[in-house]
Amino acid sequence: MTNAPKRFTELIVEARKRGATKAKVIPVRSIVVDERVRLKCLVPLCDNYGKHLLCPPNVMSIDEFRRTLKSFKHALLLQIESDEDSLDKSTRHLDGDLCTDLEKATGTRRFEKKLMQLVEAMEAFAFKKGFYLAAGLGGSECVLCKICVGQGSSEPCRHPFRARPSSQALGIDVIRTCERAGMPIRLSSDRKVRWTGIVLLD
Numbered sequence: 636m637t638n639a640p641k642r643f644t645e646l647i648v649e650a651r652k653r654g655a656t657k658a659k660v661i662p663v664r665s666i667v668v669d670e671r672v673r674l675k676c677l678v679p680l681c682d683n684y685g686k687h688l689l690c691p692p693n694v695m696s697i698d699e700f701r702r703t704l705k706s707f708k709h710a711l712l713l714q715i716e717s718d719e720d721s722l723d724k725s726t727r728h729l730d731g732d733l734c735t736d737l738e739k740a741t742g743t744r745r746f747e748k749k750l751m752q753l754v755e756a757m758e759a760f761a762f763k764k765g766f767y768l769a770a771g772l773g774g775s776e777c778v779l780c781k782i783c784v785g786q787g788s789s790e791p792c793r794h795p796f797r798a799r800p801s802s803q804a805l806g807i808d809v810i811r812t813c814e815r816a817g818m819p820i821r822l823s824s825d826r827k828v829r830w831t832g833i834v835l836l837d
Contacts, residue, residue, distance in 0.1 A: 639709075642764050646711050646834075649760050653753055656716040656829070657818050663707045663835065665815045667808040670697055676804070683776045687783045688792050689800040690776055697806040704835070707768075711761065711834040712816050713753055716827045717746045746830050747775045754832040755797055761834055768837035772802040774809070774830045802833050 643660040650658035676684050676691045683690045695703070751773050758771035777783065777798045784790035792798050802809050809831050813820050820829045 642766070643709070645764060646757065646761060650711065650713055650753070650757055653756055654715060654749065655713050655753060657712075657714040659712050659816055659818060660709050660836070661712055661816045663704060663710050665812065666704065666710060666833070667811040667815070668697060668701055668704065668806045669808045669811075670806060672803050672808050673697055673806045681776075686785050687776050688786065689798055690804055693786055694800050694804050700805045707770075707835045707837055709836040711757060711836060712813065712818060713750070713757060713832045713834070714813075714818055714820075714829050715746060715750050715753060716829050746828070747773075747778045750774045750830040750832050751778060751797075751799065754799060754834060757834050761836060766836045768835075770835045771799050772805065772807070772833045772835070773799045774832045775801055776804075777801075802831070807833070 646660060647658045673691060675681075681690070685692060687693070754771040754773055758769050761769035777800075779794045779798055784793065802812075810820055813831055818831075820831065
């Protein structure tokens with residue numbers, strides 16, 4: 636693609652304007668896909684499994700995603716940083732109640748929505764800059780609706796042009812991908828929580 640470096644710079648500048656703490660264009664071969672990430676949807680069983688239209692098993696298989704990913708050349712990695720420290724240091728057993736308590740304590744929904752809006756905006760911006768096959772991936776389950784219409788309801792998604800699957804739902808190991816990109820994230824730390832999204836670029 637002609638003037639690709641210039642377009643990459645424009646993407647990064649625009650992402651920072653829109654609230655990204657960090658933004659970087661990486662070769663798509665740096666994205667790590669691992670079946671074990673998808674396994675974490677099942678072990679322990681995620682509350683969203685089979686309930687969200689954009690969560691497993693309602694998204695493409697990892698093998699299909701791997702084949703699709705090879706068609707892209709680059710990806711825009713996006714991070715936003717919360718204004719809260721990580722609070723996932725509890726000695727309690729991981730369960731639904733603990734997740735709910737952590738969500739309330741850190742206000743994660745606010746940052747999940749902020750990241751989703753950023754991914755959506757940058758996908759549209761990339762499209763206008765000539766990356767006409769740009770595809771955005773979020774950093775968590777879709778949070779546009781309080782309750783998804785869900786699998787088996789026969790109802791269509793309420794926000795088909797805004798909803799995006801998460802990177803993890805497609806098997807992307809976000810932690811290793813970010814480490815390769817020099818944008819590391821850590822779990823159970825005293826650092827600010829970082830939310831990561833991806834826009835695949837043709």
